[in-house]
Amino acid sequence: MIRILKEAQDISGYLPEEVQDYIAGRIGVPVSEVNGVVTFYSLFNTDPVGRYGINVCMGTACYVQGARGIMEDFRRELALEDGDTSADGVFTVKSTRCLGACGLAPVITVNGEVHGNLGRKDVSKILRSYRKLHGAGEKRDDQRVERPGADQEQATAGN
């Protein structure tokens, strides 16, 4: 069932009651059971999500390197709470479990693309560059955006 729900969410972005109801009917289980699974796992959303899903890693390695401040800045800049979508529907910000890229802590992903070695000053830069992409309406999955951590990565080379 989890795989079906995941594929359904990949299509519609989230799993509203109608979708849950449809899936329950097709695989022949009560809708309560489907809803039980949907609400149990953090992968599934029951509300619409923004164009860009920002996941802020809250694993320990990121936490001790300042992930909390980064999360707070996203919340403040976009005026939302953890898990919410910005009023213009462009960004959804969620804290996530460890992404396993601890070597780049603190790390966030935006629609799966990883940004590492972040500082609090990078938050508004990242939002600006994705806003620009959104405005241009040209976002392709393989397109790369400004990488604020890159300078720092270079600077630490050889240390």
Add this chain to the structure above:
Amino acid sequence: MIRGLKDLEQIRNRLRPEIDARRRPGGDFSRHQVMICSGTGCTSSGGMPLKDELDRRLAERGILDDVKVVKTGCFGFCKLGPILVVHPGAVFYHNVSVTDIPDIVSDHFVNKKVVDRLLYEDPGTGVKERNIHRIHFFSTQVRLALRHCGLINPEDIYEYIAAGGYFTLEDCLHRRNPGQIIGDIKKSGLRGRGGGGFPVGLKWEAARAAPGAVKYVVCNADEGDPGAFMDRSILEGDPHSVLEAMTIAGYAVGAGEGYIYVRAEYPIALDRLERAIKQSGDLGLLGGNILGSGFGFEIDIRIGAGAFVCGEETALLKSAMGMRGEPRPRPPYPAQCGLWGKPTLLNNVETFANIPVILSRGPDWYASLGTENSKGTKVFSLAGKIVNTGLIEVPMGTTLRRIIFDIGGGIPNGKKFKAVQTGGPSGGCLPGKYLDTPVDYESLKTAGSIMGSGGLIVMDEDDCMVDIAKFYLQFSQDESCGKCTPCRVGTRRMLEILERITGGGGEMKDLMELEELSREIMDASLCGLGQTAPNPVLSTLLHFRDEYEAHIVNKECPAGVCRGLLEYAVDEDKCISCGLCVRACVADAISGEKKGRPYFIDRQKCLKCGACEAKCPKGAICAH
């Protein structure tokens, strides 16, 4: 289609020179080989476009056929990613960007000269090391579970076979009976690498002895501990070793089907596993009548959808069946009653990755590594405040000091070591006095922590241990499935107390209450999550009680982390009255005049969010 030993040997002999040239410096393989790390770490730090650029530049020079470019799994030195290793010579290039590729092509491949500026400089000696095997970080390791990570292309089953893969399976199916295999695993002393440390051989024996015609083998790849990424690296770098081991396990316990339960947060690992299963199936190394033995085995993937509790075995099995991942009381254990009520053998990724090595090199050799009760090697992920973040594999019994200060390179920025956290949310924080403890299952337990899956998070003087305890408890409380009350409500109550302490409202009796609640939650919870959730609090109370007392009695956070106890102020000497902080403040707490006198923060209004501190270009705002 591979029908038997002859076919395997044919493949190995054909590709062997290439693999040997990667293993031995100065191998006789004449072509250059470039190994590009394509694990999550290096991919995230910009490693993906390197291969395309390399191919393009090589084609431009007309030497595409002289150089073989191979995507490999993780080398482990994630801090220095993206990493390239060039054979022959095993030359290690780090922090490689697309703009470095032209130099590598022209200097290394055309002019046969090493690109000096991309070499690793040992911070201790200042010497630049060319050869990866001479770099201290690598030369101090013993890589068994990670044996193929960085050596072969994980997306190519032929490379795995050329490196010796699937020969152990062939040997087991044709020349050993299940009893012998299980006997060898028992003799090796291998214990479950997922955290519990249960003897693997006994688990296999129990699954074999359980009555029933239908049995299952399940691989736990739901690596949930924050800061742990060893299983991910094995799946990304050597997925076939897990498939081979699961098939051997199926043969040993009498199972015909296997499932790998893997986190959805690991897209690269998932992709490589799917390819590996497809390739093995195509070549007849999975499916019916494997290698002409008459034994059949199938493997399928189940995706974990983001619930930490699913690392617990009974919860994992429920989730693998598509249900809510809630644990159930044991016994019956999965070996008697697991997936769909059938006997099920459950081991984690690292455990499986060790199986082919043990069976090919012999249990006695394996048991010669490690300590009396913890045999073999262990993979650790180094993260947090440590210079060499990454993945290492060392024999059990290596001391924490050697891991953190020698291999890990110590604490960055000249800061002082405060603690190392092992075992994730189920483990504890150990202070400096345990640095010389040899690490094994028992010694960590005695010290008040656990081995867990092998995540080591290092903390320095800037980390507040009360805040860390709160962080872990918050995690456990979020991830509690809610089925049993002690865990669901107990962790919430503990969290409230910790929030009170870090907010400045704590009293000394709170500490007693924390200890009492911890004991009750540990006694009364249903599964491992609840039974171990208080560990981070208990271990910090044991080793860092003075920090708790400073929060409660003096109302101060010695590390300067807990916002509720801090006061923000502007350093008048540094302030250039630019006004950026005023714009950042949502509470309207900062006053001043642009280009006038230094700014001032009203402590009554200040929410202590730290936004002004982050915005200040001169570092004039800080918390005390």
